[in-house]
Amino acid sequence: MRLSKLFGKTQREVPAEADTASHRLMLRAGMIRQLTAGVYSYLPLALRVFRKIEDIIRDEMNKAGGQEVSLPVLQPIELWQKTGRDAAFGKGLFTLSDRRERRLVLGPTHEEVITELVSHNVQSYRDLPLMLYQIQTKFRDEPRPRGGLVRVREFTMKDLYSFDTDEEGLSSSYQKMLTAYGNIYNRCRLPAMLVEADSGAIGGKDSHEFMVISDMGEDEIIYCDNCNCAANAEKAKSIKSKAENGVPLPIEEVATPGYCTIEEVSDFLNIPRSCTLKAVFYIADGELVFVVIRGDIEVNEVKLKNILHCTELRLATEDEVIKAGIVAGSASPVGLKDIKVVADDSVTSGTNFVAGANKADTHLRNVNYPRDFKADISADISLARAGETCPGCGGKLLSEQGIEIGHVFKLGTFLSEKLDAFFIDTEGNSHPIIMGCYGIGTGRLMAAIIELHHDDKGIIWPLSVAPYTIYLCPLFMETEEVKDKAESLYAELETQGLQVLYDDRDESTGVKFNDADLLGIPLRVTISPRSLEKDSIELKWRSEKKTELVPLEEAVERIRELISSPQNSTELIG
RNA sequence: CGGGGUGUGGCGCAGUCGGCUAGCGCGCAGCGUUUGGGACGCUGAGGUCGGAGGUUCAAGUCCUCUCACCCCGACCA
Structure with missing residues (x-):
């Protein structure tokens, strides 16, 4: 071409x-x-x-x-x-x-x-x-x-x-x-x-x-x-860090004036986030679902969707939450009625959590499952994170x-x-x-x-999928010898069934080389007055820096050899 | 769907406190000089400024509505 x-x-x-x-x-x-x-x-x-x-x-x-x-x-x-x-x-x-x-x-x-x-x-x-x-x-x-x-x-x-x-x-x-x-x-x-x-x-x-x-x-x-x-x-799946806080203690109210989010409440009470319970509200096929999960862990919505067997799952709006009689910012699974509760297993395995009290500006200390609340479903609905423990071998997840x-x-x-x-x-x-x-x-x-195959100059196509395998690049096209040799090499390579992109444009060296790099054709073949002085052409892989001078009469054979060498084979590697 | 942003020749952008004939770079066409890593000079073509309505003596510029596209999130085999 x-x-x-x-x-x-x-x-x-x-x-x-x-x-x-x-x-x-x-x-x-x-x-x-x-x-x-x-x-x-x-x-x-x-x-x-x-x-x-x-x-x-x-x-x-x-x-x-x-x-x-x-x-x-x-x-x-x-x-x-x-x-x-x-x-x-x-x-x-x-x-x-x-x-x-x-x-x-x-x-x-x-x-x-x-x-x-x-x-x-x-x-x-x-x-x-x-x-x-x-x-x-x-x-x-x-x-x-x-x-x-x-x-x-x-x-x-x-x-x-x-x-x-x-x-x-x-x-x-x-x-x-x-x-x-x-x-x-x-x-x-x-x-x-x-x-x-x-x-x-x-x-x-x-x-x-x-x-x-x-x-x-x-x-x-x-x-x-x-x-x-x-x-x-x-x-x-992952094994979460444990949040053991000793034997269950009696539940008690604590005033949390103006503190609503997990960050605010845990900072105010000076406890780690993993000692709190987070409430997240979803609408699953039209039904409000109360999700409880440990404060430091995110809900995995895909897992949740699978457990609920629903087709549409989205976060509830603030209005929907308030309409359900829940106090936003102090929402609690404790004392909740008529709302489906899904608890992550991080909640059911720890003790003495801080949770909302369903009362403005108030939270509860020492909330324990199942003593203080029940979940309709208890399962793993958490988002695994790097740093947690691999459930298969005990190693660290990445x-x-x-x-x-x-x-x-x-x-x-x-x-x-x-x-x-x-x-x-x-x-x-x-x-x-x-x-x-x-x-x-x-x-x-x-x-x-x-x-996966590019650099700052352009694409670097693997040979197996490259649009063309050879970029034929004559420099100083107005030099008759360059043009003649390029034309005949182009014809010869095409006859051999090789896929050649022939840069026959009257452009400067910089333009041609930059376009060659951008297009990422695997093998660049340069013909110029300089190479012709030595009766040679110059070969260069897009993926490598070094160039190789090859005598004109051996050019076609050398090119064929290079593009069919084992490391460039389209057969299996590794 | 929520948040943010952008629409001006083929491409990238400036012009946006209203004011003359809408500008720059790239690209494109012609001529000449050049050219081993994105050259230069001269000449030229190409735009109803996303669309509709409004305000005004005057709108690319202000107002209202609308459409399209991009980014973050939600979402998504």
């Missing part, structure tokens, strides 16, 4: 609001353009990378036994009502009406459609196991798209669905996908980390995410480098920000039951098919690659 003809120009400047490296660099490289919030056009360079990522994914899915299909994006809402997931996705669903006022959704994912399809094509255990996948556009009306391609509203995802007759089959399919995903990330040069995850709106049981560590990641990973366990913070670059779920039979996807076993009995689903967002993967 001649750079002079390439659609999409490099830019020196980029909007101030593009603050993540991948977003900035893709804009500067002329790879993407935003149409509206969370919706992007891909220009040729981006599309080439995108296709290479797709090819890697497709290859690994096929190797794992997947068959590719294509499922409709436009889906009747009734299908979603049957599984109840229209409510689970809520406002995240893009919906529309057709000319007959029939309600449709733009698919945010395809479990419903694939299950419906499979229910009509699978009758017998002989048809199973089965793995079907597609690489398809998804629509999700995200409340806040961000970070360029990291979180968007229209995106492409590879989604594979597994169908098995029993749990062992599901585990085997799940394992095949974990392996295939590992291969994909290796080939894309992403050091992915497997972490336990919550299954969220997708539903189901076991779930894992693949993460790469990055400061701009939206998820927090809690992990232990002693025993190698890792989980998304919304799923992570924390990092991560980008989620893949998510896999053991779905079980939830969807197949609702959508009548059954099979007949060897004895003629009917059972729901056991399902799993496995997703990778391709655009986000591209963004993650840039996040």
